[in-house]
Amino acid sequence: MTSATEWDATAYQRLSDPQFEWGLRVLDRLELAGDETVIDAGCGSGRLTAVLAGRVPRGRVIAVDRSENMLAEARSRLASLGERVSFVCADLSALAVEARADVVFSTATFHWILDHDRLFATLAGCLKEGGRLHAQCGGAGNLARFVVHLERAQQDPRYAGALAGFRQTWTFATPAETEGRLRRAGFHDVACDLETAPTTFADAATFADFLRVVVARAHLAALPEPLRAPFLDAVVSSALAEGPPSLDYVRLNLRARR
Numbered sequence: 001m002t003s004a005t006e007w008d009a010t011a012y013q014r015l016s017d018p019q020f021e022w023g024l025r026v027l028d029r030l031e032l033a034g035d036e037t038v039i040d041a042g043c044g045s046g047r048l049t050a051v052l053a054g055r056v057p058r059g060r061v062i063a064v065d066r067s068e069n070m071l072a073e074a075r076s077r078l079a080s081l082g083e084r085v086s087f088v089c090a091d092l093s094a095l096a097v098e099a100r101a102d103v104v105f106s107t108a109t110f111h112w113i114l115d116h117d118r119l120f121a122t123l124a125g126c127l128k129e130g131g132r133l134h135a136q137c138g139g140a141g142n143l144a145r146f147v148v149h150l151e152r153a154q155q156d157p158r159y160a161g162a163l164a165g166f167r168q169t170w171t172f173a174t175p176a177e178t179e180g181r182l183r184r185a186g187f188h189d190v191a192c193d194l195e196t197a198p199t200t201f202a203d204a205a206t207f208a209d210f211l212r213v214v215v216a217r218a219h220l221a222a223l224p225e226p227l228r229a230p231f232l233d234a235v236v237s238s239a240l241a242e243g244p245p246s247l248d249y250v251r252l253n254l255r256a257r258r
Contacts, residue, residue, distance in 0.1 A: 005066060009073035011213045013045040015206075018199045022251060023048040023107040026136045027055065035059045036102035039126060041092050041135070042109025046074030052105060053081055059102075064088045064095060093118045100128040104135070110254075111138035111170045116178070120185035127258040133187065139194045139252025140174040143215065146247050149238040150219060159231050162223050169218040178254060187256035197249040207245030208236045215247065 027048065032038075035058040043049045043063035053061045063078070063085055065071050071087050078085050088095070092106075093113055104123050113119050123133060154163050173181075175192035182190045201207040212220065212232055220228045239245070 007044075007067045007069050007217070008213050009045050009067065009069040011209070012070070013047065013073055013077075015210050015213055016045065016047065018197075018249070019044070019108040020047050022136060022197060024051065026107050026134070026253070027052060027105070030055075030103070030105065030134045032056055032059075032103070037062065037099070038103040038105050039064060039095075039097070039101045039123075041095075041104050041106035041123065042112075043074050043087075044070050044108070046070075046077040048107065049074060049085065050078055050081075053078070053085055059084075061085045062088060062097065062101065064090055064092060066091050093122055095122055095126055097126050100131065101126055102128060102131050104131070104133045106135040106137070109137060110135060111142065111172055111252075114169075114171050116171055116173060116181050117184065120181050120187070124186045124258055129258060131258040133182070133254060133256045133258070135254040136251050137254070138170060138172050139178075139250050140172050141194070141248075142170075142172040142250040142252075143248060144250075146215070146239060149235050150216065152238050153231055153234040154219070156234060159223065159227060159234075162227060163219065166219065166222050172250075173252065175252065178252060182254070182256045187258060189255075189257040191253075191255045193253050195251050195253065197251050199247045199249050201245040201247075204236065204240060204245050207239075208232060210247075211235060 032055045034056055036056050037060050038056055039062045040049045040052055041064055043065050049063050063074055068089055071089055075087055093115060104127060178192045179190045223231055
């Protein structure tokens with residue numbers, strides 16, 4: 001089990017098809033000339049970074065992630081691209097770059113950061129004048145039905161004590177909230193919208209593994225080792241009692257110019 005700040009990068013690489021497919025669609029909507037410097041903000045295991053690098057054959061990608069495990073996986077995956085991709089281990093809310101970029105690109109990351117005002121102000125400082133933010137993350141309503149099952153397990157006396165001080169680890173904002181934050185951070189030409197992305201898993205085992213690695217990762221890290229598997233089993237059982245293994249994802253699209 002990884003810590004609250006680290007990830008099981010090998011498992012994420014195996015399980016992250018939903019995030020990869022969303023990311024491909026977001027990247028398809030990004031217009032690039034091919035010579036830009038692009039910050040991949042939350043590069044994860046590097047699956048999408050490789051595709052992004054292919055879109056800027058005369059440019060470069062700065063791959064940023066807070067997880068050392070993810071960066072190690074990404075470095076291995078992208079080694080053949082040489083100096084076209086550089087790697088930075090950093091909290092995106094405190095990111096500093098030597099030279100400002102043309103684009104900040106991000107998918108499936110911003111919702112893991114609690115302070116979006118600070119995040120957007122920092123990213124604005126990483127962009128050239130006229131540079132673009134093109135991103136997607138979890139938005140208002142994301143996992144609303146599934147969170148009920150997490151909360152139900154948290155209230156079980158077996159886990160309530162260990163999770164009494166647990167702090168939720170994500171921010172699911174509305175388009176209006178996000179537009180206001182982006183403008184306050186110095187962005188203009190701001191556009192944000194929501195899209196639903198319900199995701200069904202092949203079987204209960206894959207569903208449980210995905211929850212362990214992604215959605216319930218921080219909850220499990222907050223529990224003593226002997227309680228982690230029973231807690232996950234309780235969440236999975238609660239969710240499956242209501243229907244097939246699925247997650248009610250809602251994505252927030254963000255587009256803005258510095």
